[in-house]
Amino acid sequence: MGFKTQKLTVVILVYWFLLLYMLAALAWWYIALEKQNAVITAIKKSEVNSTDVQYSSKIKAIELSASRKTAQYVGEGLTFLALILIGAIYVFRATRRQINLAKQQQNFMMAITHELKTPIAVTQLNLQTLQKRKLAEEQQQKLISNTLQEADRLNSLCNNILFASQLDAGKYATSMQEVNMTELLENAVAESKNRFSGSIFIKQLVPNIFINGDAFLLQLLVSNLLGNAIKYAPKEKPIRVVLSNTPSFVKVEVIDEGNGIAEREKKKIFEKFYRIGDENTRRTQGSGLGLYLCKKICDYHQATITVTDHLPHGSNFTLLFKLPDDRK
Numbered sequence: 001m002g003f004k005t006q007k008l009t010v011v012i013l014v015y016w017f018l019l020l021y022m023l024a025a026l027a028w029w030y031i032a033l034e035k036q037n038a039v040i041t042a043i044k045k046s047e048v049n050s051t052d053v054q055y056s057s058k059i060k061a062i063e064l065s066a067s068r069k070t071a072q073y074v075g076e077g078l079t080f081l082a083l084i085l086i087g088a089i090y091v092f093r094a095t096r097r098q099i100n101l102a103k104q105q106q107n108f109m110m111a112i113t114h115e116l117k118t119p120i121a122v123t124q125l126n127l128q129t130l131q132k133r134k135l136a137e138e139q140q141q142k143l144i145s146n147t148l149q150e151a152d153r154l155n156s157l158c159n160n161i162l163f164a165s166q167l168d169a170g171k172y173a174t175s176m177q178e179v180n181m182t183e184l185l186e187n188a189v190a191e192s193k194n195r196f197s198g199s200i201f202i203k204q205l206v207p208n209i210f211i212n213g214d215a216f217l218l219q220l221l222v223s224n225l226l227g228n229a230i231k232y233a234p235k236e237k238p239i240r241v242v243l244s245n246t247p248s249f250v251k252v253e254v255i256d257e258g259n260g261i262a263e264r265e266k267k268k269i270f271e272k273f274y275r276i277g278d279e280n281t282r283r284t285q286g287s288g289l290g291l292y293l294c295k296k297i298c299d300y301h302q303a304t305i306t307v308t309d310h311l312p313h314g315s316n317f318t319l320l321f322k323l324p325d326d327r328k
Contacts, residue, residue, distance in 0.1 A: 119150035
């Protein structure tokens with residue numbers, strides 16, 4: 001990391017040196033042309049005979065020509081300055097975007113390596129234990145259950161990676177249909193309870209709420225939100241899942257009582273590969289794709305996803321699905 005930081009510092013220094021050099025060259029060009037214009041003007045004036053009856057008009061013509069030249073230099077200089085600054089800003093932003101993307105990809109690779117190794121290692125250890133030791137039925141079932149949980153975790157991770165790439169490439173063929181959101185949320189909460197037995201859920205669901213959408217994507221959306229809440233909320237604190245509706249919208253809320261999200265991070269968390277903190281120090285599981293996928297799935301359904309503070313502490317993720325005119 002130190003070597004990469006040094007290289008980045010060198011690149012930034014070279015960039016600013018070249019930019020300042022071009023600006024200095026532009027200023028020098030203007031000064032040189034103005035001096036040349038002044039010399040030419042002086043020579044032309046000296047060539048005019050002072051006894052000439054049109055002396056005054058000729059001097060004025062020479063000075064007018066000199067003023068036009070100055071205006072031309074200023075106009076050209078400002079045009080070049082604007083082009084240089086626009087190009088510099090574009091290059092700076094593009095470079096910064098690439099640097100941030102490279103950092104995010106590096107964080108993603110570090111996170112995904114850990115996320116893949118952990119369930120594989122746990123599964124391998126559990127199977128080796130079952131193979132080498134004669135355990136009581138209760139212990140066997142516990143190991144098998146733990147192995148299935150890790151397999152589910154690995155499957156969820158693979159699904160996130162697969163669908164992130166498909167949605168980005170526009171290659172996912174959506175299957176839009178009437179989806180019972182009440183039933184979908186009930187199933188998602190039941191599945192989360194089964195996978196994370198220590199978690200506490202409070203459901204406030206209006207019965208038989210339907211929207212038009214892709215059932216699989218909506219299930220993935222809700223599962224990612226619930227998984228995110230489970231990761232960042234204390235186990236002893238409940239996670240509230242609320243489904244409500246108005247004549248115009250269907251609203252889904254997933255509310256946790258964790259540490260919350262800093263204001264400056266609230267927009268960034270929906271970016272691809274973005275995770276709060278640094279992969280070297282972060283302890284929570286995740287690949288940085290869950291909330292990004294949530295945003296993409298909402299976009300596919302012309303829905304919105306927002307995060308607000310849940311007072312006194314925690315986060316409230318809200319989904320708003322707009323109902324078509326014939327459903328209002």
